Amino acid sequence: MKKIEMTEAIILAKKSAKMSWEALAEKVGLSTTFVTSACLGMNSLKKEPAEKLCEVLGLDEEVAITLQEYPNKTWDFTIPQDPLVYRLYEVVGVYGETIKEIVGEKFGDGIMSAIDFSLDIYKEENPLGDRVVITMNGKFLPYKSW
Structure with missing residues (x-):
């Protein structure tokens, strides 16, 4: 299968x-x-x-x-068409460099692990319109010099 x-x-x-x-x-x-x-x-x-x-x-x-079975973690590299997935793509496009700069200042040169990682999605009720809260929590992995 x-x-x-x-x-x-x-x-x-x-x-x-x-x-x-x-x-x-x-x-x-x-x-x-x-x-x-x-x-x-x-x-x-x-x-x-x-x-x-x-x-x-x-x-x-x-x-x-x-x-x-271990997955083959590949995905379609075209711009997503689904509106919700597109907005996440847009968030990374607009804020990705900002996130990178702030992570760099706070942690140094490195990346956030997607292996030692968790992702949580919550609904925050709000009288002005319910909010989507997405929390990504990944271990910081500094780049090594050799």
Whole structure:
């Protein structure tokens, strides 16, 4: 089974179960963001959570095995067309250099890990319009001299 087939099977089963990503992640025992990313093929799960996810959704062992396979983290390099994904692309385009400058001042020359990393998405209720709060938390990795 390919990752795309795995993702399609998971989304169909999730839809059939009328289950949210948050509810699924809670049953699996991992964060909503990480479980969703693994189900979309961009991360992998260890054996126990992969099997638990498949048990919850009534999916077969082939899906569990594919969930455990290392992903090929590639994506389409064209400008995203989905409005929400495009706005995130735009945020990085507009604020990416600013983020780099501020991280450089605070930490030095290096990068934020996307391996030792977490991403959380929250809803902040606001009378002027609800807010999307996205928190990225990654270990700082300084560049080494040799």
